[in-house]
Amino acid sequence: MDTESTVIAAINAEENYEKRVFVATAKGKAEGLDSHENTAMRVFTQEVISTSSYWIVSLLSYPGQTPSPMAIVANRSYLRYRNNRRNLRAWATHSQPASKEAPSPHHAEPPSLRTGEVPIARRPTVAILGKVLERLGPSQSRTLAEQDVLSQPRHGRNRQDRLTFAVFPDLGSVRIMKVSLSLITLFAALNTVSAAPPNGGGGGGHGDGHGDGHGHGKPMVNSKALRGLIKEKALMDKAQILQDFAGLSGTPITRVIGSPGHNATVNWYYDTIKKLDDYYSVYIQPFPVVTASGNLTVNDALIESATMSFTGAGHPVAELVPVANLACDAGDFPAEVSGKIALISRGTCTFGAKAKLAKAAGAVGVVVYNNEDGVVQGTLGEEGDYPPTIGISKAQGEKFLAAIAAGTAQTADLVIEQQTITTYNVIAETLGGDHTNVIHLGGHSDSVAAGPGINDNGSGGIGILEVALHLTKFKVKNAVRFSWWAAEEEGLLGALHYVKSQPQSELDKIKLYLNFDMIASPSYVLGVYDGDGSTFNVTGPQGSAQAEHLFIDYFRDIEKMPTVPTDFDGRSDYGPFLDAGIACGGLFTGAEGLKTPEEAILYGGTAGQAYDPNYHAIGDTVDNCNSTAFIINTRAIAHSVAVLGKSTALLEEPLVRRGGYRDFTRASGVGKKLQGGCGTKAL
Numbered sequence: 001m002d003t004e005s006t007v008i009a010a011i012n013a014e015e016n017y018e019k020r021v022f023v024a025t026a027k028g029k030a031e032g033l034d035s036h037e038n039t040a041m042r043v044f045t046q047e048v049i050s051t052s053s054y055w056i057v058s059l060l061s062y063p064g065q066t067p068s069p070m071a072i073v074a075n076r077s078y079l080r081y082r083n084n085r086r087n088l089r090a091w092a093t094h095s096q097p098a099s100k101e102a103p104s105p106h107h108a109e110p111p112s113l114r115t116g117e118v119p120i121a122r123r124p125t126v127a128i129l130g131k132v133l134e135r136l137g138p139s140q141s142r143t144l145a146e147q148d149v150l151s152q153p154r155h156g157r158n159r160q161d162r163l164t165f166a167v168f169p170d171l172g173s174v175r176i177m178k179v180s181l182s183l184i185t186l187f188a189a190l191n192t193v194s195a196a197p198p199n200g201g202g203g204g205g206h207g208d209g210h211g212d213g214h215g216h217g218k219p220m221v222n223s224k225a226l227r228g229l230i231k232e233k234a235l236m237d238k239a240q241i242l243q244d245f246a247g248l249s250g251t252p253i254t255r256v257i258g259s260p261g262h263n264a265t266v267n268w269y270y271d272t273i274k275k276l277d278d279y280y281s282v283y284i285q286p287f288p289v290v291t292a293s294g295n296l297t298v299n300d301a302l303i304e305s306a307t308m309s310f311t312g313a314g315h316p317v318a319e320l321v322p323v324a325n326l327a328c329d330a331g332d333f334p335a336e337v338s339g340k341i342a343l344i345s346r347g348t349c350t351f352g353a354k355a356k357l358a359k360a361a362g363a364v365g366v367v368v369y370n371n372e373d374g375v376v377q378g379t380l381g382e383e384g385d386y387p388p389t390i391g392i393s394k395a396q397g398e399k400f401l402a403a404i405a406a407g408t409a410q411t412a413d414l415v416i417e418q419q420t421i422t423t424y425n426v427i428a429e430t431l432g433g434d435h436t437n438v439i440h441l442g443g444h445s446d447s448v449a450a451g452p453g454i455n456d457n458g459s460g461g462i463g464i465l466e467v468a469l470h471l472t473k474f475k476v477k478n479a480v481r482f483s484w485w486a487a488e489e490e491g492l493l494g495a496l497h498y499v500k501s502q503p504q505s506e507l508d509k510i511k512l513y514l515n516f517d518m519i520a521s522p523s524y525v526l527g528v529y530d531g532d533g534s535t536f537n538v539t540g541p542q543g544s545a546q547a548e549h550l551f552i553d554y555f556r557d558i559e560k561m562p563t564v565p566t567d568f569d570g571r572s573d574y575g576p577f578l579d580a581g582i583a584c585g586g587l588f589t590g591a592e593g594l595k596t597p598e599e600a601i602l603y604g605g606t607a608g609q610a611y612d613p614n615y616h617a618i619g620d621t622v623d624n625c626n627s628t629a630f631i632i633n634t635r636a637i638a639h640s641v642a643v644l645g646k647s648t649a650l651l652e653e654p655l656v657r658r659g660g661y662r663d664f665t666r667a668s669g670v671g672k673k674l675q676g677g678c679g680t681k682a683l
Contacts, residue, residue: 221474223642227635229470235630238462239454239520239622241268246452252618255447255458257289257487258421265445265461266424269484272465273428279472282428287497289423289487290383294416296367296390298400303392308351308368309491310380311389313418316341316364320400320410327354330361338362341412343400346371351389352380359387365414366390369397374592377448377616379491388416423486425494428468433479436509439644440481441467441637442495442573443516444488451618455625456591457488460516463634467641476645478511485573488517495573499580507580511648512543514640515574515586519633520625521612523605524589526555526632527566529574531585532655536567540584543651547585547640550650554639559632562602583651587636589629591615 219225242265246253249261256262266284273282294307298320321340324332328349333342342363344354351368358366366389370376376391400410426445429438443460447453461484468482485494499507515529528551530536531544539545548565555561566588568574574584590611597607614620643650 216475218473218475221471221476221642221645223639226467226470226474226638226642229473230466230631230634230638232627232631235462235466235634236622236625236627238465239458239625239630242458242462243452243454243622246447246454252450253452254449255445255453256449257423257446257490258291259449261452262423262446262486266426266484266486269426269445269461269465273426273468273482276469276472279431280428280468281431282426285425285427285498285501286422287425287486287494288420289490289493290418290420291490292416292418294388294390294414296392296415297413298410303396304375305367306375306377306391307416308355308378308380308389308391310352310383310386311355311416312386313416314365314388315413315415316388317411317413318364320367320404320412321363322401322404323358327357330357333357333361333363339364341365341367341414343397343404344368345397346376346378346391350381351378351391352382352384352386355380355386355389356384359385363387365412367392367397367412367414369400370394381491388414390414390416423494425486425498426484427481427498428483429481430471430476430479433476433645435479437478437648438481438510439478439641439648440483440510440513440577441516441641442483442485442513444486444494444573445484446486446489446494447620448489448616450616451614451620453489453620454622455518455520455522455612455620456615457517459518459520459625459630459633463516463519463630463637466634467638470638471641471645474642474645478645478648480641480645481510488573492570492573492575496576499576507582510577510582512547512583512585512644512651513574513577514547514637515572515577515584516633516637517572517586517588518591518612519587519589520627520630521589521591522614522624522626523595523603523609523611524626524629525595525599525603525611526561526563526629527588527590528552528555528563529584529586529588530565530567531583535565536569538568540568540578541581543583543648544585545655546651546653547583549655550640550643551585551587551636554636558639559636561632564599564602585640587633589626589633 242255243253245264245268246255246261248264249255249259254261255265270282270284273280290310292307292309292311292313294305294311296303296305318340320343321334321337322343323337323345324334326347326349327333327342327344337358339362342358342361342365344358344366346368354368355366365387368376368378368389368391370391370393372394375393378391380386380389403410423446429435441464443464444457445461447456447458452458464482464484468480471480483495483498485492485498487493488495528548529540529544530538531540531546531548533539533545540547552563555563568578568584570578572586572588574586578584592610592612592615595603595605595607595609595611599605600607612620612624614624
């Protein structure tokens, strides 16, 4: 039996080991490790994990060329790819983390997502082994290879012990070697290798700039320094990670709650921040969600439709009966709707109000047709006693109306099924700063079922994550809290659960909530929530107007860009915070609304086309994101954290309006149609 077979057979003989196998392909260059041109490298890695030890068996081969071990093994593209794929598989495998509620996150003990697995921060890197070998030279490497590490008992072994099986061309043969903590420490002392693991694509570790969460020895946060750390490539790389997660869900690729793609997303956000546990406290907040799925068949033809969130379940089979006007008054419902399925137009009142009136009139189901192009995707707003309710397109609704008017009955078979699942919020807070004066940032982590949701809302989640990672290089005077909400697309359920779970004394500590939902729309505008109510006549609590003008001033004075107002219409996660009397603000680059001619002049793009043509669709991928909008808005997030992390005094100050771009946009009518957020519509 050859050496490779001997090693693998010995490991396979062990019990209670979890095995993962993946194949990675990367390209590198012997000199200039950032290049991806010349040297092809295939890596087959079998990982074996137990509660008492962590082993890696690696077979490295280099077809065609034989560059030095260090140049190949330390190749950055290989390390990034290998760790991304390893973590991708791990995040998906551990899809339902054990967790517990923690009303005060900065005092909470974060849950363990991977019980029994060695933390990522303690895993070895092949780069370390390559540098060790090169430093020792062939003779000492052969001495290490002669150690019979397989004969040593595995249980009780120091977790820093490593078993590596590798082919190095300049050593002439396959070697088995054990690299201990003492060797790694030796090379760290010689300043030739860092024992810290590489970035696994998910963010920072405990390297330079991290450390004491109370900020001792670090500079006070400032806008220019924090903004300067935000890089476009880091944002887009993380967007690709989320798209990879969506691919775990099968077809269509999605990160809808309950899917492998969303579970992997939750674990990734948690893992990335948990690495910084000397700066942040982080926990996962689980909560139940009743989800519904359904379909509609009319006269034996399957109709494209979308189930309303909070709908009742059931399987009514009955004729469609048109309801007069917009079904916003009890008098609109004819007597013959009793025992039938109501056919209702969207408009004026909420879907929830229409469904309640239909049930009161005796309808056994509701079909809502759109008043604009496309299938209506809506929510009934909150839990209630509703009949089975589903949405269809305007064209399909008009077709049914015409057939019924011509005397042809339209018999509908409506099937709605429900199930209860558990999903998770991720909440992190700086250890330092005043925890009675909290700046809270949030964005939702889920997508709709139809697509991967990279703009909606991978962009907002990644934006606040990137700021959180770089904030660790500074100290703050006010605590900063970051949240990734689940089930926004089901009706803001994650944010709603969080707000309802907090005692009033905790809510009173939140000085301002800032929401970031869709910040990289392909035909973007720079939308700022209308906190002072000057455009949409909905004024937020004290501090909301000041938050609005903090962003307006930033874009005008620093980015030299105009902004447009967007309204608080309750379609994103700021809704529960506004209802709780908490000041709110945030940014939004547009969803299904149409760009105005004035906006096309200011930002480019085509008037009359949607800000995001792939909104709530399969095309919401990395390629759908506008990287310019992505980095501009993320820098604006960094600015708000830097300013408010030092002082919240401006939130109490009288608002002083200044001339500039925003006054022009108000006068010209720009932004009048930039209404809403990304969430599911309630009317």
